[in-house]
Amino acid sequence: QKEVEQDPGPLSVPEGAIVSLNCTYSNSAFQYFMWYRQYSRKGPELLMYTYSSGNKEDGRFTAQVDKSSKYISLFIRDSQPSDSATYLCAMRRPNDYKLSFGAGTTVTVRA
Amino acid sequence: SQTIHQWPATLVQPVGSPLSLECTVEGTSNPNLYWYRQAAGRGLQLLFYSVGIGQISSEVPQNLSASRPQDRQFILSSKKLLLSDSGFYLCAWSGETGYPNQPQHFGDGTRLSIL
Numbered sequence: 001q002k003e004v005e006q007d008p009g010p011l012s013v014p015e016g017a018i019v020s021l022n023c024t025y026s027n028s029a030f031q032y033f034m035w036y037r038q039y040s041r042k043g044p045e046l047l048m049y050t051y052s053s054g055n056k057e058d059g060r061f062t063a064q065v066d067k068s069s070k071y072i073s074l075f076i077r078d079s080q081p082s083d084s085a086t087y088l089c090a091m092r093r094p095n096d097y098k099l100s101f102g103a104g105t106t107v108t109v110r111a
Numbered sequence: 112s113q114t115i116h117q118w119p120a121t122l123v124q125p126v127g128s129p130l131s132l133e134c135t136v137e138g139t140s141n142p143n144l145y146w147y148r149q150a151a152g153r154g155l156q157l158l159f160y161s162v163g164i165g166q167i168s169s170e171v172p173q174n175l176s177a178s179r180p181q182d183r184q185f186i187l188s189s190k191k192l193l194l195s196d197s198g199f200y201l202c203a204w205s206g207e208t209g210y211p212n213q214p215q216h217f218g219d220g221t222r223l224s225i226l
Contacts, residue, residue, distance in 0.1 A: 004154070006154075032212060034214060036217075041219075041220075041222070042219050042220070043117075043201050043203075043217035043218050043219045043220045044155070044201070044217045045217070046214050046215070046216060049214045088154065088155070090154075090155075092211075092212075094212060095211050095212065096211060097143065097145070097157075097160045097162075097168075097211045098157050098160075098170060099155070099157065099215060100154075101154030101155045101156075102154055103153050103154045104154065
């Protein structure tokens with residue numbers, strides 16, 4: 001079993017729809033949770049960085065962490081064609097330099 | 112603001128040849144530095160990280176090595192490349208040394224193809 005599971009998709013939605021992405025994990029020691037966006041042939045770009053459980057909102061993006069279920073989510077409201085990318089979840093234990101990544105979900109927003 | 116540079120963007124090398132990929136960070140001091148490899152359809156795999164000049168930690172036994180000759184410079188090397196070394200290599204930084212819980216920021220990577 002992988003430490004972090006993420007559905008690779010692909011996920012295709014019409015412009016303006018809500019995009020819902022999620023990851024599950026098995027290591028209860030994870031405390032820091034991240035979402036990265038990666039465009040084709042580019043490096044990952046940090047979107048959201050959260051600690052422990054709860055919600056965090058930044059513009060059209062909302063990250064949720066449910067540690068009791070070992071489940072994290074990213075919601076993108078009012079999606080735009082420019083949101084078309086691969087979205088990677090990542091997480092780490094406190095004071096650990098190593099990040100554990102999901103495989104990434106490819107999202108296409110249709111104009 | 113901080114920026115991270117990686118070069119070259121694309122590299123094609125024959126099997127058995129040496130490798131040197133370079134990464135530099137600007138706008139910060141004493142960063143933590145990382146080398147990752149990303150295989151198609153898979154998540155990123157941490158190869159090396161460094162918390163200071165000359166301090167390298169290896170996560171995965173392999174055909175590669177890393178060095179940090181200066182505070183903001185990180186180099187990935189190999190003496191003899193294998194076909195299995197093909198992939199997308201990403202450098203990342205987080206600030207500052209001794210603070211592992213800071214988020215990591217990535218460069219735009221080097222796509223390495225071994226023939």
